[in-house]
Amino acid sequence: MDIYLPIADLPVNVFLVFAMGIAVGFISGMFGIGGGFLMTPLLIFIGVSPAVAVATVSSHIAASSFSGALNYWRRRAIDLALAFMLLIGGLIGTAAGVWLFTLLRALGQLDLVIALSYVILLSSVGSLMVAESVQAIIRLQRDKQAPPARHPGGHTWLHGLPLKVRFKQSRLYVSVIPVWGIGFVMGFLGAIMGIGGGFILVPALIYLLHVPTNVVIGTSMVLTLVTMASATVMHSATNHLVDALLALILMVGGVIGAQFGAQAGQKMRSERLRLMLGLLVLAVGLRFAVNLFVTPGEMFSFRLMEGDR
Amino acid sequence: MRRALLVLAIVAAGLLAPGGGAGAAERLVTSLSTHRVLINSVFTGAEVVLFGAVEGDGTTPVRRGGFDVIATVVGPRQTLKTLRKDRMLGIWINVDSRTFIDVPAYLAVLGTRPFDRILPPDRLRRLQIGHRNVVLPQQIGPDIADVVTDDPFRQAFLRLKTERKLYIEDPTAVTMLSPTLFQASIPVPAEAPVGTYEVDVKLFHDGALVTRSTSAFEITKVGFERFVATAAVDNGLLYGIVTAMMALMTGWLASVVFRRD
Numbered sequence: 001m002d003i004y005l006p007i008a009d010l011p012v013n014v015f016l017v018f019a020m021g022i023a024v025g026f027i028s029g030m031f032g033i034g035g036g037f038l039m040t041p042l043l044i045f046i047g048v049s050p051a052v053a054v055a056t057v058s059s060h061i062a063a064s065s066f067s068g069a070l071n072y073w074r075r076r077a078i079d080l081a082l083a084f085m086l087l088i089g090g091l092i093g094t095a096a097g098v099w100l101f102t103l104l105r106a107l108g109q110l111d112l113v114i115a116l117s118y119v120i121l122l123s124s125v126g127s128l129m130v131a132e133s134v135q136a137i138i139r140l141q142r143d144k145q146a147p148p149a150r151h152p153g154g155h156t157w158l159h160g161l162p163l164k165v166r167f168k169q170s171r172l173y174v175s176v177i178p179v180w181g182i183g184f185v186m187g188f189l190g191a192i193m194g195i196g197g198g199f200i201l202v203p204a205l206i207y208l209l210h211v212p213t214n215v216v217i218g219t220s221m222v223l224t225l226v227t228m229a230s231a232t233v234m235h236s237a238t239n240h241l242v243d244a245l246l247a248l249i250l251m252v253g254g255v256i257g258a259q260f261g262a263q264a265g266q267k268m269r270s271e272r273l274r275l276m277l278g279l280l281v282l283a284v285g286l287r288f289a290v291n292l293f294v295t296p297g298e299m300f301s302f303r304l305m306e307g308d309r
Numbered sequence: 310m311r312r313a314l315l316v317l318a319i320v321a322a323g324l325l326a327p328g329g330g331a332g333a334a335e336r337l338v339t340s341l342s343t344h345r346v347l348i349n350s351v352f353t354g355a356e357v358v359l360f361g362a363v364e365g366d367g368t369t370p371v372r373r374g375g376f377d378v379i380a381t382v383v384g385p386r387q388t389l390k391t392l393r394k395d396r397m398l399g400i401w402i403n404v405d406s407r408t409f410i411d412v413p414a415y416l417a418v419l420g421t422r423p424f425d426r427i428l429p430p431d432r433l434r435r436l437q438i439g440h441r442n443v444v445l446p447q448q449i450g451p452d453i454a455d456v457v458t459d460d461p462f463r464q465a466f467l468r469l470k471t472e473r474k475l476y477i478e479d480p481t482a483v484t485m486l487s488p489t490l491f492q493a494s495i496p497v498p499a500e501a502p503v504g505t506y507e508v509d510v511k512l513f514h515d516g517a518l519v520t521r522s523t524s525a526f527e528i529t530k531v532g533f534e535r536f537v538a539t540a541a542v543d544n545g546l547l548y549g550i551v552t553a554m555m556a557l558m559t560g561w562l563a564s565v566v567f568r569r570d
Binding site: 002004006010059060062063064066067068069070071111112116228229232233234235236237240242245247248251252256259292293294295298299303304 | 349352354396409530537538541550567
């Protein structure tokens with residue numbers, strides 16, 4: 001059954017889009033991420049313009065992260081003070097990202113920047129995750145037992161910065177400057193690339209700030225939720241590119257898939273999960289790289305100029 | 310049945326309507342199966358049927374047969390940037406671009422037989438018939454001008470538009486039902502933008518233009534599609550807030566429905 005999308009201006013198969021929502025939702029529930037890095041390329045693949053895809057996915061991620069955040073809230077696994085500080089940076093970053101998005105769109109280089117950001121970010125983060133999880137698996141194989149819960153890394157220069165704040169639930173006493181910085185980068189990337197950034201935020205919080213693992217996913221979901229909800233509003237207000245109908249189909253599929261994904265994820269060892277996520281991230285990054293490096297079949301493309309929609 | 314009625318209506322209209330091409334012994338009466346193509350949520354493209362009849366104007370005897378028809382359908386104008394990729398620092402990026410100013414978003418040229426058999430090439434060019442002869446003005450520095458037909462950007466533009474079924478050239482799409490009655494179907498792809506589509510029908514006899522007739526149809530969004538598209542542009546902020554609230558509601562509902570504790 002085909003349905004005509006009012007903003008994307010093309011008909012799509014409802015069941016295909018719904019299935020995409022479920023599939024990405026399953027992965028997002030399994031790994032505790034938003035899944036934007038998968039959904040945006042998938043939408044572009046079925047013919048949605050990159051700009052509409054990025055803007056629309058933000059509302060889809062808002063839905064899935066709100067559902068996830070509520071679950072973590074019931075288990076008291078969210079550090080609200082830390083989430084609030086991340087948000088200050090996150091909202092400024094989102095505004096900056098939406099501004100740059102609008103500018104690049106006017107310059108005609110938005111597609112290139114989206115593709116390049118995907119290649120660089122996903123390939124590097126994916127490789128790091130694969131390397132780290134393979135090491136962890138090898139270590140486990142050698143020791144034949146789980147290593148003692150080790151506090152990841154020691155104190156870095158990040159912990160020597162001024163403006164220190166105490167985050168009770170995370171048992172942290174760190175400067176707010178790196179917290180704001182991480183929030184800013186996440187909001188910025190989210191607005192430009194249509195990703196929630198959970199797959200970067202979670203490792204960043206663990207390795208850079210030493211946030212305990214029991215509160216890290218819930219806290220990151222709060223940040224994702226607020227930056228993506230505000231990105232939805234900002235993209236709607238400035239670029240008029242959010243397709244509410246497409247978003248609704250995606251988010252209903254997404255929240256259903258996420259439930260099954262979360263159950264599947266709980267049955268797996270965490271380093272295996274990290275390896276799978278790393279491979280997935282790396283694969284998406286390489287897919288974008290292939291497009292950039294391989295000689296395209298069609299050298300020409302066209303796009304509508306501003307104000308003609 | 311509907312088509313038969315329409316043909317009857319055209320014949321009737323032809324008998325009643327006055328006027329016609331200057332100096333010609335024939336008049337052309339055309340009608341479209343619809344004047345409004347509605348985009349609703351199940352829109353996957355449409356087809357507008359063009360009917361036409363050749364009528365005498367009563368002063369001179371009507372030639373029976375030997376007529377050729379070329380119908381040109383021009384959609385709303387839009388400005389498009391055509392970009393060319395090239396390898397730079399190892400990656401393929403858009404390096405060069407041309408802007409096509411106010412070109413048709415949709416262009417269908419339909420005929421009774423190959424255009425070059427209806428008219429000599431210079432006449433086709435003067436009447437701007439066919440993709441080869443359509444005027445596609447480009448921004449060239451401060452000037453706006455059309456370029457030679459083998460310009461790579463112009464060719465790429467036509468190719469891309471044709472691939473997306475927005476530009477159509479079909480020299481056999483017009484069917485002569487009788488020596489003076491014809492019919493053609495104008496395919497409207499799902500991607501066709503909203504706006505006015507002008508239909509210009511030209512009647513030829515022995516390599517000469519006899520007369521022409523123009524009409525139009527409109528593509529509009531209706532119902533939910535119209536509501537959403539209008540809201541997104543006119544009340545962007547409110548639209549965004551409502552969409553964000555919808556996302557939160559969906560997330561909240563899911564967490565309630567699938568609650569495990």
